[in-house]
Amino acid sequence: MFSLKRFVESNSLRSIPSNYICQKNEDDDSMLYLYDAQNIPIIDLSNLISSHLDDRFNEIQKLGDACRDWGFFMLINHGVSEKLREEVLRASQCFFDLRGEEKKDYVGENVFDPIRCGTSFNVKVDKTLYWRDCLKCYVHPHFHAPSKPLGFSETLEEYVTKINEVIGELLKGISLSLGLEENYIHKSMNIESGSQLLVINYYPPCPKPELVMGLPAHTDHGLLTILIQNEFGGLQIEHDGKWIPVNPLPNSFLINTGDHLEILTNGKYKSVVHRAVVMNKKAARISVATAYGPTLDTIVRPAPELLTKDNPITYRGIKYREYIQLQQSQQLDRKSCLDRIRI
Ligand SMILES: O=C(O)CCC(=O)C(=O)O
Numbered sequence: 001m002f003s004l005k006r007f008v009e010s011n012s013l014r015s016i017p018s019n020y021i022c023q024k025n026e027d028d029d030s031m032l033y034l035y036d037a038q039n040i041p042i043i044d045l046s047n048l049i050s051s052h053l054d055d056r057f058n059e060i061q062k063l064g065d066a067c068r069d070w071g072f073f074m075l076i077n078h079g080v081s082e083k084l085r086e087e088v089l090r091a092s093q094c095f096f097d098l099r100g101e102e103k104k105d106y107v108g109e110n111v112f113d114p115i116r117c118g119t120s121f122n123v124k125v126d127k128t129l130y131w132r133d134c135l136k137c138y139v140h141p142h143f144h145a146p147s148k149p150l151g152f153s154e155t156l157e158e159y160v161t162k163i164n165e166v167i168g169e170l171l172k173g174i175s176l177s178l179g180l181e182e183n184y185i186h187k188s189m190n191i192e193s194g195s196q197l198l199v200i201n202y203y204p205p206c207p208k209p210e211l212v213m214g215l216p217a218h219t220d221h222g223l224l225t226i227l228i229q230n231e232f233g234g235l236q237i238e239h240d241g242k243w244i245p246v247n248p249l250p251n252s253f254l255i256n257t258g259d260h261l262e263i264l265t266n267g268k269y270k271s272v273v274h275r276a277v278v279m280n281k282k283a284a285r286i287s288v289a290t291a292y293g294p295t296l297d298t299i300v301r302p303a304p305e306l307l308t309k310d311n312p313i314t315y316r317g318i319k320y321r322e323y324i325q326l327q328q329s330q331q332l333d334r335k336s337c338l339d340r341i342r343i
């Protein structure tokens with residue numbers, strides 16, 4: 001199994017292989033960089049679940065605004081310990097440090113394989129290769145994770161159990177922010193048995209980081225993605241036509257809206273376009289993203305309660321499973337997958 005990490009380490013690379021060199025388009029350069037990252041919304045989970053109704057109401061309002069105006073926010077006071085988050089990142093490093101043969105069982109071909117290890121995005125369709133290795137595990141409704149290194153699976157299981165509670169509260173808040181009943185998204189999207197995909201991204205150090213891309217501009221499938229990273233930055237979100245580098249607040253989660261929240265809300269809450277650039281010549285960046293979706297057989301369509309004469313239906317319904325297949329079978333390209341189901 002090819003691993004970019006191993007390739008970089010074994011070659012003490014000085015130049016970048018040409019198939020990794022990313023053609024930056026002019027658009028991109030004119031969008032770089034607006035450093036107003038301090039405006040990124042911050043949501044306080046302790047307010048969202050507060051018994052003080054005023055605090056709760058205000059935070060729900062802020063959450064709705066963040067989803068509508070940014071599709072992205074940092075979550076603080078979420079109750080998940082820093083120790084556990086650090087342990088997830090440390091164990092992830094140990095997984096990528098395993099020898100190739102210890103990972104060979106996870107060379108998945110199929111997008112629905114419970115555990116898959118790979119490189120770039122989809123080497124069958126990528127025109128340029130991306131500067132990352134990754135591990136993808138479906139962790140819900142059934143939990144899957146590699147059995148090595150020792151303790152890795154247990155750490156991931158503890159982590160996903162904890163963030164499940166966090167996402168549950170966020171989805172309730174989002175339902176309320178839309179004027180819907182608190183459990184609307186839970187019920188209509190079958191969240192209790194919904195699909196959760198954990199993706200660990202490993203971006204090795206690169207001698208010429210400006211020439212490569214970790215992950216190109218894309219949106220995530222699912223309703224919400226929750227992300228943590230090690231100490232190195234690289235995530236950028238598109239906002240008002242500019243790329244905004246994200247520097248997370250200490251101990252915060254980075255949350256972004258996904259395509260299925262855009263579909264469900266008939267475009268009110270847009271899924272945010274984002275990318276991961278590579279910035280580090282000496283050290284690897286690790287990020288752990290967990291995408292929350294409905295069950296694979298749920299047909300996601302705009303909520304009828306949100307449609308009016310002035311807000312007619314904009315997306316056709318599509319099974320979550322088919323949408324994932326569609327997204328994984330083509331190049332990652334901004335919102336191209338969502339565009340295919342726009343009416
Ligand atoms: O590494 C990051 O910060 C972003 C990862 C990402 O966008 C993804 O896994 O979908």
Ligand SMILES: [Fe+2]
Nearest residue numbers: 218219220274
């Ligand atoms: Fe993403």
